[in-house]
Amino acid sequence: MKFEKLVEDEAFICAQCNFCRVCPAFKHEDWESASPRGRIYLIKSLIRGEIKPEDLDEEIIQDFFKCTTCGECEVVCQTEIPLIDVWEKARASLVKEGFILPAHKRIGEAAKKTGCPYGEDRSRDWWLDFEVSEKAEVAYFAGCTATFRTVEIAKNTVEFLKKAGIDFTYAKNDEICCGSPLLRTGQREIAYEFFKKNYEEWKRRGVKKIVTSCSGCYRTIKRDYPEIAKELGYEWDFEVYHVSQLIHELIKSGELRLEKLNKTVTYHDPCHLGRHMKVYEEPREVLKALGADIVEMENNREEASCCGAGGGVKAQFKELAMKMGIDRISEAEKTGAELIVSCCPFCKLHLNQAAEEKNSKLRVVDLIEIVNQLL
Known part of the structure; x- marks a missing residue:
């Protein structure tokens, strides 16, 4: 081989x-x-x-x-x-x-057909309540999970960008999966085609900076896309931000006025944002700026436990993924926190399902939900 x-x-x-x-x-x-x-x-x-x-x-x-x-x-x-x-x-x-495993093959086939690994063929902007710019230097990339499974994350992100006075574009139905699920499951050829379509759409809209609220999308666009661009002979000149980094910058510059979050929280580091991309402190600094009382889980930052959903495991090995998710919920419960805060639609989706399976009172919220509500 x-x-x-x-x-x-x-x-x-x-x-x-x-x-x-x-x-x-x-x-x-x-x-x-x-x-x-x-x-x-x-x-x-x-x-x-x-x-x-x-x-x-x-x-x-x-x-x-x-x-x-x-x-x-x-x-x-x-x-x-x-x-x-x-x-x-x-x-x-x-x-x-x-x-190729059966569930991964289904993901690839669904993605080729609909541009989405979930197989969703409905409008990608079904959740958008207002118009955004057709062209702008900043683009919001929602990604598939925030669009079709945890839509509150996409909604809160665009509302936040509006409130923060940032002129941005969103590709709506011209957005296509970033390709992360395909890259992680070995289906690189499909991911390369998605790269081309997203790249061309950003160029058409005059984009220079890409903001995403999904850790998987952030890792893919920030780390994988420049490598794919080089391999295919494309010029890569985009800045890429996870929305937590953007919030952190705006807080440091004094451009955001936020109410206080009077809660005890624990932060779950998504693997793609943390270990893959070394973004550990910005989300925590945002929570500190909100006045939250942060209690760390035993395993945090580069040693944080995986939620169990990534790499195609949730798709093919549901029981194994659930066991890992329950492990993380148990770890969070030991902190005595009222909330688990994270920065990943997939982590939120899976950990909330694990909490329900365990009959835990803990629930996961995304950082952007808290920030938008307190802005």
């Missing part, structure tokens, strides 16, 4: 130690094949020809894809292997060989 050079080079640096057993999937599955070390062993065996692609059975492939790509293994890796990239590129190689 032909792997990308990064995967080949990095796989053989691995010391096969035990540190990467922090993996949340391994904690629940307890099989070596579901651990980062087990995945590296499989990659090495395929590269060396010790295992042939035709020898791979369904169980081995499923275990390889039980990774949420959260990056906890990368934090503890003693040889500093960029494991997130390794997992994603290895998945792309497996998909090219025809090893």
Whole structure:
């Protein structure tokens, strides 16, 4: 099997130690094949020809894809292997060989058909209550989850941008999935097509700065898109912000006047915003500016526990994803907080479902919801 050079080079640096057993999937599955070390062993065996692609059975492939790509293994890796990239590129190689899980295949087919991994074919601006500029230097990228599953996040974001006096454009039905779910599940060709469409739309609208309220979209547009642009020969000259970073800047400059949030909260670091993109302090600084009493969970910042939904795990392995989500809710309950605050539509969706499954009184709210209501 032909792997990308990064995967080949990095796989053989691995010391096969035990540190990467922090993996949340391994904690629940307890099989070596579901651990980062087990995945590296499989990659090495395929590269060396010790295992042939035709020898791979369904169980081995499923275990390889039980990774949420959260990056906890990368934090503890003693040889500093960029494991997130390794997992994603290895998945792309497996998909090219025809090893794609049923739920991931459905996501890809739905995305190709509707431009949305959820398969939604209704208007993407069904929730928008007012007109926005057709062209502007700032674009709001809502993303699929905030558009079709946690619409309150999209609504609060555009209301916030209006209140803050920011002239912005929103592509409405011309917006298409950023491609994050496809990149994470190894379906890179579809993601590349989505890149082209979004890129061309931003150029048509005169966009220079992109703001998103989704951590997955932020990671994809900020980190993956410049690499894809270089690979395809596109010029990449956009600034990309998560809305929490924009709020933080406006607070520091004195441009926002906010009421106080008199609540005890704990902050959940989304994997794509935190470990993937190193955005840890800005959301916390915003909460401090609101006067919130922040109590940290035992695992926070680069050691934060994954909610369990990412990397295609929620789509294919619902029970495993739920177990991870319940773990995080249990951790939050120990803080005594009234609310869990996060900055990711997918985290909010999944953790609220986990709280309901656990019969917990805790609920998750997105930072933009709080800020918009107190502005």
